[in-house]
Amino acid sequence: xxxxxxxxxxxxxxxxxxxxxxxxxxxxxxxxxxxxxxxxxxxxxxxxxxxxxxxxxxxxxxxxxxxxxxxxxxxxxxxxxxxxxxxxxxxxxxxxxxxxxxxxxxxxxxxxxxxxxxxxxxxxxxxxxxxxxxxxxxxxxxxxxxxxxxxxxxxxxxxxxxxxxxxxxxxxxxxxxxxxxxxxxxxxxxxxxxxxxxxxxxxxxxxxxxxxxxxxxxxxxxxxxxxxxxxxxxxxxxxxxxxxxxxxxxxxxxxxxxxxxxxxxxxxxxxxxxxxxxxxxxxxxxxxxxxxxxxxxxxxxxxxxxxxxxxxxxxx
Amino acid sequence: xxxxxxxxxxxxxxxxxxxxxxxxxxxxxxxxxxxxxxxxxxxxxxxxxxxxxxxxxxxxxxxxxxxxxxxxxxxxxxxxxxxxxxxxxxxxxxxxxxxxxxxxxxxxxxxxxxxxxxxxxxxxxxxxxxxxxxxxxxxxxxxxxxxxxxxxxxxxxxxxxxxxxxxxxxxxxxxxxxxxxxxxxxxxxxxxxxxxxxxxxxxxxxxxxxxxxxxxxxxxxxxxxxxxxxxxxxxxxxxxxxxxxxxxxxxxxxxxxxxxxxxxxxxxxxxxxxxxxxxxxxxxxxxxxxxxxxxxxxxxxxxxxxxxxxxxxxxxxxxxxxxxxxxx
Amino acid sequence: xxxxxxxxxxxxxxxxxxxxxxxxxxxxxxxxxxxxxxxxxxxxxxxxxxxxxxxxxxxxxxxxxxxxxxxxxxxxxxxxxxxxxxxxxxxxxxxxxxxxxxxxxxxxxxxxxxxxxxxxxxxxxxxxxxxxxxxxxxxxxxxxxxxxxxxxxxxxxxxxxxxxxxxxxxxxxxxxxxxxxxxxxxxxxxxxxxxxxxxxxxxxxxxxxxxxxxxxxxxxxxxxxxxxxxxxxxxxxxxxxxxxxxxxxxxxxxxxxxxxxxxxxxxxxxxxxxxxxxxxxxxx
Numbered sequence: 001x002x003x004x005x006x007x008x009x010x011x012x013x014x015x016x017x018x019x020x021x022x023x024x025x026x027x028x029x030x031x032x033x034x035x036x037x038x039x040x041x042x043x044x045x046x047x048x049x050x051x052x053x054x055x056x057x058x059x060x061x062x063x064x065x066x067x068x069x070x071x072x073x074x075x076x077x078x079x080x081x082x083x084x085x086x087x088x089x090x091x092x093x094x095x096x097x098x099x100x101x102x103x104x105x106x107x108x109x110x111x112x113x114x115x116x117x118x119x120x121x122x123x124x125x126x127x128x129x130x131x132x133x134x135x136x137x138x139x140x141x142x143x144x145x146x147x148x149x150x151x152x153x154x155x156x157x158x159x160x161x162x163x164x165x166x167x168x169x170x171x172x173x174x175x176x177x178x179x180x181x182x183x184x185x186x187x188x189x190x191x192x193x194x195x196x197x198x199x200x201x202x203x204x205x206x207x208x209x210x211x212x213x214x215x216x217x218x219x220x221x222x223x224x225x226x227x228x229x230x231x232x233x234x235x236x237x238x239x240x241x242x243x244x245x246x247x248x249x250x251x252x253x254x255x256x257x258x259x260x261x262x263x264x265x266x267x268x269x270x271x272x273x274x275x276x277x278x279x280x281x282x283x284x285x286x287x288x289x290x291x292x293x294x295x296x297x298x299x300x301x302x303x304x305x306x307x308x309x310x311x312x313x314x315x316x
Numbered sequence: 317x318x319x320x321x322x323x324x325x326x327x328x329x330x331x332x333x334x335x336x337x338x339x340x341x342x343x344x345x346x347x348x349x350x351x352x353x354x355x356x357x358x359x360x361x362x363x364x365x366x367x368x369x370x371x372x373x374x375x376x377x378x379x380x381x382x383x384x385x386x387x388x389x390x391x392x393x394x395x396x397x398x399x400x401x402x403x404x405x406x407x408x409x410x411x412x413x414x415x416x417x418x419x420x421x422x423x424x425x426x427x428x429x430x431x432x433x434x435x436x437x438x439x440x441x442x443x444x445x446x447x448x449x450x451x452x453x454x455x456x457x458x459x460x461x462x463x464x465x466x467x468x469x470x471x472x473x474x475x476x477x478x479x480x481x482x483x484x485x486x487x488x489x490x491x492x493x494x495x496x497x498x499x500x501x502x503x504x505x506x507x508x509x510x511x512x513x514x515x516x517x518x519x520x521x522x523x524x525x526x527x528x529x530x531x532x533x534x535x536x537x538x539x540x541x542x543x544x545x546x547x548x549x550x551x552x553x554x555x556x557x558x559x560x561x562x563x564x565x566x567x568x569x570x571x572x573x574x575x576x577x578x579x580x581x582x583x584x585x586x587x588x589x590x591x592x593x594x595x596x597x598x599x600x601x602x603x604x605x606x607x608x609x610x611x612x613x614x615x616x617x618x619x620x621x622x623x624x625x626x627x628x629x630x631x632x633x634x635x636x637x638x639x640x641x642x643x644x
Numbered sequence: 645x646x647x648x649x650x651x652x653x654x655x656x657x658x659x660x661x662x663x664x665x666x667x668x669x670x671x672x673x674x675x676x677x678x679x680x681x682x683x684x685x686x687x688x689x690x691x692x693x694x695x696x697x698x699x700x701x702x703x704x705x706x707x708x709x710x711x712x713x714x715x716x717x718x719x720x721x722x723x724x725x726x727x728x729x730x731x732x733x734x735x736x737x738x739x740x741x742x743x744x745x746x747x748x749x750x751x752x753x754x755x756x757x758x759x760x761x762x763x764x765x766x767x768x769x770x771x772x773x774x775x776x777x778x779x780x781x782x783x784x785x786x787x788x789x790x791x792x793x794x795x796x797x798x799x800x801x802x803x804x805x806x807x808x809x810x811x812x813x814x815x816x817x818x819x820x821x822x823x824x825x826x827x828x829x830x831x832x833x834x835x836x837x838x839x840x841x842x843x844x845x846x847x848x849x850x851x852x853x854x855x856x857x858x859x860x861x862x863x864x865x866x867x868x869x870x871x872x873x874x875x876x877x878x879x880x881x882x883x884x885x886x887x888x889x890x891x892x893x894x895x896x897x898x899x900x901x902x903x904x905x906x907x908x909x910x911x912x913x914x915x916x917x918x919x920x921x922x923x924x925x926x927x928x
Contacts, residue, residue, distance in 0.1 A: 142901050285772045
């Protein structure tokens with residue numbers, strides 16, 4: 001288990017380093033330098049020089065890469081080209097909003113998805129099951145930002161039940177909760193569909209498994225069979241996909257945060273990309289990649305704990 | 317003669333299928349007595365697994381009992397309430413499953429499962445149940461029981477798994493032990509070891525053992541009586557000795573002739589039984605083996621044969637049972 | 645072969661959702677191909693006198709903030725959406741076939757190297773990668789297509805590689821090799837025909853995701869540049885004038901919902917008819 005954990009964490013670190021190098025490589029593959037790209041037509045030689053110096057672009061390439069790497073490890077992701085604020089501070093300021101949004105969305109998705117999946121298992125082959133199957137596919141395929149805009153129109157603009165913009169007052173949980181409902185619902189819908197499908201399939205597979213027959217043959221109560229013998233097996237693929245789902249939730253957040261003008265990592269990156277604010281984009285992308293890999297690695301380790309078979313296939 | 321523990325009486329079971337009701341078991345009867353081992357043999361699809369499931373009361377949800385029952389402790393266990401059915405399982409009638417790899421839960425340790433399997437037992441703490449499990453593992457020849465208890469099923473070797481499955485079945489000293497193909501998943505050496513183990517266990521076990529298999533040798537090694545099944549029917553029954561040396565049903569004769577253990581070293585061709593199983597949705601009017609039997613006459617195809625007693629406690633379901641002397 | 649395609653056709657027709665999806669997809673394809681003849685107006689023609697007008701006989705879907713006809717913009721938007729989706733998945737599919745065949749058929753060290761690249765790429769959140777590339781190259785339709793191609797290739801290449809590996813070990817290819825058949829013969833005659841059909845299903849399952857990505861990035865002003873009509877741009881225009889004219893945003897969302905649903909239903913039905921074991925999507 002320990003060697004497996006070390007291996008997984010090592011791989012994640014390696015990928016972060018590769019991503020960092022790749023981003024640096026990309027910047028230098030492009031014709032023209034980042035400074036004039038960022039400045040656009042306003043570039044005067046002096047302005048450009050100044051910006052180059054500020055971005056650290058006047059130094060040799062390996063020094064730049066090394067600096068970026070060293071700084072990133074110590075938590076320094078560089079400075080905003082325009083406001084000169086540290087990128088780390090900017091991320092620290094907005095990231096809790098995104099995390100909260102993601103957590104609420106994932107909770108909604110888990111409760112609704114597992115609920116609908118179990119419902120489909122109970123009514124397997126009946127009309128409800130078929131309707132749920134169509135509903136799941138629809139929820140998976142409709143883009144979350146379209147749903148976000150419709151939710152905004154109906155529940156915020158027309159009905160006025162929830163705020164249309166922002167993340168709520170700082171320190172006021174009530175208003176923050178009200179502000180998170182619509183964006184979280186928009187993001188969750190895709191995952192309600194995915195999870196309902198997955199839970200249905202994996203429950204059906206487990207319910208027909210041989211070992212449940214054994215448990216029955218030894219006279220265990222049906223409740224114990226479902227809760228201890230079936231669910232423990234059926235939950236494994238759900239844990240696996242929920243971790244990957246976190247990545248996709250972060251992606252949806254980029255769109256949905258913009259729809260609700262909600263401060264978060266998504267709006268931060270989007271506006272930085274629009275202004276071609278290199279340090280902010282690179283810092284945030286690097287941060288999100290590291291965060292995503294952390295979640296996936298943790299989930300892998302949890303999976304190995306839940307399912308001894310995974311642990312063994314990956315050990316060798 | 318010892319006491320009858322479990323009796324299958326004129327049992328018929330049908331499965332709902334798209335083509336109609338599939339009559340997997342037709343008017344089967346058998347008795348399992350204390351201290352006795354009986355064998356049920358036949359090829360796949362003959363109804364032996366259905367019979368085994370009925371004996372431990374774990375029929376599939378699409379199975380329907382159309383006649384008879386399974387009598388245990390003076391009651392038909394197929395018609396008792398769900399809660400009572402549950403109480404009988406494991407405690408009184410236990411089963412050794414066919415494929416131990418998939419029969420144990422993959423994410424719980426063997427120990428956790430062996431403790432859970434004793435849920436029916438009252439007045440024992442978890443620790444005592446675990447100790448009980450360890451003692452039983454030792455008895456079936458697992459050298460390091462504590463280690464085995466903390467293992468997951470995929471971490472055990474094939475032989476260990478089979479031993480653990482046998483230990484699980486014996487945990488609560490059930491009156492009836494049903495073994496469904498106990499050696500199919502094993503290689504030849506392992507198989508010999510498990511047969512040896514089962515024989516040893518038989519000596520100090522007072523319950524009834526039912527072994528369900530397609531493997532004639534296993535029955536010959538372990539069983540006192542044998543029931544030969546074909547197309548959902550018991551076609552011949554008797555003491556193992558008698559049936560193996562003097563089979564009276566053409567199917568039994570063919571089965572024995574096809575058993576690789578009985579072949580001469582220089583047999584030019586491997587004997588086979590021509591033809592295939594009859595359609596069980598609409599079973600034939602006459603003898604169900606008539607379609608594949610070399611001796612079948614018009615009479616065989618139109619009139620179902622009775623279960624004829626050819627010698628004391630040796631029956632065969634064939635019109636020519638009295639005349640069918642084995643050719644050897 | 646004819647009877648096989650007839651069977652597939654019959655299986656498709658038996659699936660009412662698949663038929664519905666097919667009809668929707670077909671309508672969008674017709675819209676995209678014949679946009680200049682179908683669209684009642686020039687999608688770029690500004691008419692400020694009639695801005696924000698609701699649905700009417702003259703403008704069935706109303707007009708936008710510049711008085712442009714929404715229906716015409718949506719019809720031309722189909723052209724953009726399908727154009728981007730087809731180009732991107734087409735190129736990505738071809739590149740995937742090439743790289744997958746190299747990985748599956750070529751030397752081992754090359755295989756390991758390619759697999760490492762694919763794995764690193766797929767272990768990133770797709771949108772983060774996309775945004776990084778867009779920052780460097782600047783937003784445009786070309787960048788958008790390139791980004792989609794780049795994020796799709798690893799999935800397709802892995803798929804083709806897996807299929808190739810299982811085929812290479814199969815008996816008929818071993819027999820061909822034993823008879824000294826050239827590599828090209830094996831690849832062209834045996835590998836490709838066996839692999840391409842399944843890849844097409846996988847590609848068709850990804851089209852709704854690509855349509856979503858194009859619209860999403862255009863919505864964020866990081867994709868197709870206005871005034872070129874794209875469903876994402878139309879949605880953005882509607883979003884900006886949500887309070888003056890809610891009708892616009894309602895209309896703008898409909899083609900996106902219909903197209904993603906249509907392609908998904910068709911893709912699922914195709915998958916069920918051809919090979920139920922294929923996974924749902926390679927892009928997530």
